Amino acid sequence: MLDGTWMANETNKLYLDCIHCGLCLSSCPTYRVLGSEMDSPRGRIYLMRALDEGRTKITDSFIEHMFRCLDCRACETACPSGVHFGQMMEEMRGKIVEENPAHWFSRWMLQYVFPYPWRFQIASRLLELYRVSGIQAMIRETGLLRFLAPRMADAEALMPEIGIERGVTLDSFYRAEGRKQGTVAFFTGCVMNSMLGSINRSSIRLLNAAGYDVIVPGEQICCGALANHAGLRDTAKEMARKNIAAFPIEDLDAVIINAAGCGAMLKEYPLLIDGAERFSAKVKDIAEFLVSTRIFARLKLPLERRVGYDDPCHLIHGQRIRTEPRTLLKAIPGIEFVEIEGADQCCGSAGIYNITQNELSMKILDQKMEKIEKAHIDILATGNPGCMFQFKYGARKFGIELEVAHPVELLARSLGEIQ
Amino acid sequence: MRTEITAKLRRILEPASIVEDETELLVYECDGLPLFKHKPDIVVFPATTEQVAQIVRVANEYGIPFLPRGAGTGLSGGAFAAEGGILIELQRMNSILTIDVENRFAVVQPGVVNLHISQAAAPYGLYYAPDPSSQMSCSIGGNVAENSGGPHCLKYGMTTNHILAIEAVTTEGEIIRLGNPAGEMIGMDLIGVIVGSEGTFAIVTEITVRLLPKPQAVKTMLAAFHSVEECSQTVSDVIAAGIVPSAMEFVDAKTIEAVEASVYKAGYPHDAVAALLIEVDGFGAGLDETGKAIVEICRRNNAYEVRVAKDDDERARLWLGRKGAFGAMGRLAPDMITMDAVIPRTRLPEVLVAIDRMSGRYGLAVANVFHAGDGNLHPLILFDSRYPDQVDKIFGMSEEIMKLCVAVGGSLSGEHGIGYEKKDFMDLVFSEPDLDTMMRVKRVFNPTGLLNPAKIFPTRRGCTEIGKHGTTSTAEIGKHVEEILLASPSGRGRRREARARQGAASREGGPGEG
Numbered sequence: 001m002l003d004g005t006w007m008a009n010e011t012n013k014l015y016l017d018c019i020h021c022g023l024c025l026s027s028c029p030t031y032r033v034l035g036s037e038m039d040s041p042r043g044r045i046y047l048m049r050a051l052d053e054g055r056t057k058i059t060d061s062f063i064e065h066m067f068r069c070l071d072c073r074a075c076e077t078a079c080p081s082g083v084h085f086g087q088m089m090e091e092m093r094g095k096i097v098e099e100n101p102a103h104w105f106s107r108w109m110l111q112y113v114f115p116y117p118w119r120f121q122i123a124s125r126l127l128e129l130y131r132v133s134g135i136q137a138m139i140r141e142t143g144l145l146r147f148l149a150p151r152m153a154d155a156e157a158l159m160p161e162i163g164i165e166r167g168v169t170l171d172s173f174y175r176a177e178g179r180k181q182g183t184v185a186f187f188t189g190c191v192m193n194s195m196l197g198s199i200n201r202s203s204i205r206l207l208n209a210a211g212y213d214v215i216v217p218g219e220q221i222c223c224g225a226l227a228n229h230a231g232l233r234d235t236a237k238e239m240a241r242k243n244i245a246a247f248p249i250e251d252l253d254a255v256i257i258n259a260a261g262c263g264a265m266l267k268e269y270p271l272l273i274d275g276a277e278r279f280s281a282k283v284k285d286i287a288e289f290l291v292s293t294r295i296f297a298r299l300k301l302p303l304e305r306r307v308g309y310d311d312p313c314h315l316i317h318g319q320r321i322r323t324e325p326r327t328l329l330k331a332i333p334g335i336e337f338v339e340i341e342g343a344d345q346c347c348g349s350a351g352i353y354n355i356t357q358n359e360l361s362m363k364i365l366d367q368k369m370e371k372i373e374k375a376h377i378d379i380l381a382t383g384n385p386g387c388m389f390q391f392k393y394g395a396r397k398f399g400i401e402l403e404v405a406h407p408v409e410l411l412a413r414s415l416g417e418i419q
Numbered sequence: 420m421r422t423e424i425t426a427k428l429r430r431i432l433e434p435a436s437i438v439e440d441e442t443e444l445l446v447y448e449c450d451g452l453p454l455f456k457h458k459p460d461i462v463v464f465p466a467t468t469e470q471v472a473q474i475v476r477v478a479n480e481y482g483i484p485f486l487p488r489g490a491g492t493g494l495s496g497g498a499f500a501a502e503g504g505i506l507i508e509l510q511r512m513n514s515i516l517t518i519d520v521e522n523r524f525a526v527v528q529p530g531v532v533n534l535h536i537s538q539a540a541a542p543y544g545l546y547y548a549p550d551p552s553s554q555m556s557c558s559i560g561g562n563v564a565e566n567s568g569g570p571h572c573l574k575y576g577m578t579t580n581h582i583l584a585i586e587a588v589t590t591e592g593e594i595i596r597l598g599n600p601a602g603e604m605i606g607m608d609l610i611g612v613i614v615g616s617e618g619t620f621a622i623v624t625e626i627t628v629r630l631l632p633k634p635q636a637v638k639t640m641l642a643a644f645h646s647v648e649e650c651s652q653t654v655s656d657v658i659a660a661g662i663v664p665s666a667m668e669f670v671d672a673k674t675i676e677a678v679e680a681s682v683y684k685a686g687y688p689h690d691a692v693a694a695l696l697i698e699v700d701g702f703g704a705g706l707d708e709t710g711k712a713i714v715e716i717c718r719r720n721n722a723y724e725v726r727v728a729k730d731d732d733e734r735a736r737l738w739l740g741r742k743g744a745f746g747a748m749g750r751l752a753p754d755m756i757t758m759d760a761v762i763p764r765t766r767l768p769e770v771l772v773a774i775d776r777m778s779g780r781y782g783l784a785v786a787n788v789f790h791a792g793d794g795n796l797h798p799l800i801l802f803d804s805r806y807p808d809q810v811d812k813i814f815g816m817s818e819e820i821m822k823l824c825v826a827v828g829g830s831l832s833g834e835h836g837i838g839y840e841k842k843d844f845m846d847l848v849f850s851e852p853d854l855d856t857m858m859r860v861k862r863v864f865n866p867t868g869l870l871n872p873a874k875i876f877p878t879r880r881g882c883t884e885i886g887k888h889g890t891t892s893t894a895e896i897g898k899h900v901e902e903i904l905l906a907s908p909s910g911r912g913r914r915r916e917a918r919a920r921q922g923a924a925s926r927e928g929g930p931g932e933g
Contacts, residue, residue, distance in 0.1 A: 016749075016753040017749045017750070017753075018749055019745075019746060019748050019749035019753075019754065019755050020449075020451060020453050021451065021492065021553065021745055021746035021749075022451055022490055022491060022492040022553065022556045022557075023553065023555060023556050023743065023746045024556070025490055025492075025556040026490075026532050026534075026535075026555060026556050034511075035464065035508065035510030035511045035513065035530065036438070036443075036464070036508070036510070037446040037447055037491060037508075038442075038443050038446045043446040046445070046446050047442065047445065047446060050445055055445065056441075056442050056445055057442075059440075059441075059442045061440045061442045061443050062442050065443075076682075077682060078555070078682075079681075079682065079746070080677075080678070080681045080682065080683050080743035080744070080745075080746035080747035080749070081681065081746055081747055081748070081749025081750050082680070082681055082682070082749075082750060083749065
């Protein structure tokens, strides 16, 4: 009974840390919406343990509940016993995918598109083409898609309205302004660089302004987070190896990342492969890094708007970064910073969750948007591309006039003249 | 029959509100006490009181057991389907319907999380007083069923003191309303009968709770001691001084170890054998003096550190640590059973010593974190349920603790209820006629016995032996306790012994030795 198959030895039986107290329950977005134990962290762990002890099998419903998890890890922030839920869930999904291949399309996308920058660029541009070509408008107007497949229709609506902006060029170098403080490398992230390029350009401006030379290693690829969350462990491992090889880690003060999901993944490479510790120890979220630099003295131009901040799960729960982005935003002259109720709760985006689990994702988003509406803000700042898309969609759905921005965009707007 | 029942339920509920899949049922086989497991046959998620009533009628029609469940954080097995049947999960009835600021009450559905009531009332300067440690997850419906307590019940009373009105579905499937928001009770106090009936008298579907104005001022102190006796004496001295603290919580070294390693790290003193978390609240005037008096009492009892929280942040941290304590035990062992008993405050030191000795004898580590002010003990026994011998020991040890507490003039439960866990200990405190009388009250509300069966009342009535693991009779236990107490070593030796044991029962060693 005790010869676990997927958690091979005692130290890997992470579920034993769970004492079944239930303090995680109300932190879980799916439990808050569904109220069902099997869609709570405690219930999912219970099922994982039952599987390991041979009391259940990987059934359809088992798979459903494992993939219904947003992997937001809010339960880790609530857990007094320090259960490594995210790690357990990723290992569990890996096991499921191994035995039950995921839907061919998402599998294909994750395995053959996300790992390759140029393929992702092509896919992104096709998406852009779809948007600008008018096909999108036609489909939305006629309601044809909604008639054919409501799930697909909502997924389609999530597609970013943003035009594709050039990000930073791979294999490039950006010199520090003023007295040099050190050298950092920049991890571009695939979505950030191909869809939200201005965020990357803002990040590099800020790093330069803070006195850092920035190198952008050319061999870097997707961090592997989406693949890992979907259970494609081998793909994720391969990506981790390639990325680690791409960075001259000994010559760097830090590896900077501005997407929360990628940051959490890069910091957790040691859970995925051996020998990743030195690399991961130098990974810093951009807010985490900037907050201890001279950047504050450079924030000169006022931004007289009401700005709210929403915590990306993989920043607050995955990396325990909560105060840094707020400290930076509050330092912008003229800004009226507003604390949003439930800012630490997931928006339902969760990588590709809003596409794979659309109905639930939308319910979670609705709860979120009600609170954002109440806050009466002009700008919502958040540091993860998936969340940004989700909020843009939410604002449209709720008919709220709302600018969604990455904190670095607001910070960069405030940068005064070069000293 | 099963398909017939399902078909009837389908007429009441949408398909997504009926769970029959074996994998999904698995997670409903236990509540917050996984020691006892039994799968329900069906789990249903009603959204309205009317649906609950209809479900109850279906259960009656087929003569199958049924029971309500909230968040499933209960610690006495009150919400597990001991005999299968229909589990009525009320978590989707989770709306706060009204907050009446002027009349200071809130009307809520049973699935509302305890803490969420206080959060919703906070903008109006109000809150809901009973605060079980699981308040960030436990549901108010479960609180009503169990008559839950919490640290601040020392001053403010239990759940039952804060329920003004309820709507409930009877075991026959009728909807009744009891009480009124004004809190004026006309006729018999039937709310008082239903609150604390552990989900065996009726299914409560709407609750009107009293809201209190937040105290003008609060003072929270943390005192660290080198011995359990000094810590316990402080508790007695504070009460004897005529002070009414809003809470007085005892935390031992093992608990401090677990909490300080967790996200609820509160800054508890690492080297303390025992610590007290004391809070006083009320009007600003005079509170400083009360605070000083308490600090003085602590010092007189050799507290080597007394800290007064300097702001709300520190206060909140001290409390989060206390409230996360049960859950933090996963750091020390894979499983834990939270005992719940009440003893006279003055007997605290000797009982803790006796439990410590039992811990050594059974080879199971025990952590103590409890409501010292009202003598509500919570020994947390750590074990590993994968080893059957340890599970056996748990039964033996928990029985011995219960007998000990009763023998020193205490009682079986402070706030977690009797449920399934302690039903066989009822004979320790109640005579045959007592139990018969209670049974007759139960029959009035639950004549068929279909609502939450196998709870509260002993399975083997009339037997002097308690439970299948018990070997000693109630009569012998007094002598037994005396032996334990007489054999207590001195405080100094005890401390050494306790430290040595902590080392031995760490995670690597496993709690199986001793």
